[in-house]
Amino acid sequence: MCLVESWLVGHLAAIDDSERIQIVRRFATWDVLPKLRARAGHRPLTPGSRKCAADQIRHATAFLSWLDDHDRDLATCRQADLINDLGVPTTAGQAAAIRRHVLEMPAPVVADALGYHHVTTTKLVGEPGGTRRNLEPIRPRRPHTVTQGLGSSGHWRQLNTRAHQ
16 A cells, blocks of 8 residues: 555656646545555555556546646536547447457357346347347257167167267
8 A cells, every 4th residue: 555655646746737636636535545445455455456556546647638638627528528539439339349249259258258248249239230140049069879789799889979950
């Protein structure tokens, strides 16, 4: 915790706008640091968890700089501004990207990889622009046992053959 807190002091000192310093300090104090403290209460902090906390604060600082550069502030910035200016994919764009993935892999696999529910990806595949190929369940080929009669040892032999369904 001390490493992150001392890093934060240096980070805030490098910001040249007093209002931005206040916003970043509040974000760190009320959002990032409590989560980090809670984590530290259960297990030792790793370099990755400290880096993640610092990255969140850096991203918040960069976002505030972006707002200043585009003559906006937190009070007037709308989601549409972010989507248009930052290139955040729209819902339609996200759906199209998922459809592209399910052309190559089954919908449940894509859902698991991207953190979506499998029903969501399956529905997207069925919408216009999707493919029905991946809606079919994947049926593994099962070996079928065929009994062949008495062998030379006097026992019934079983042969495994592949069924093609």
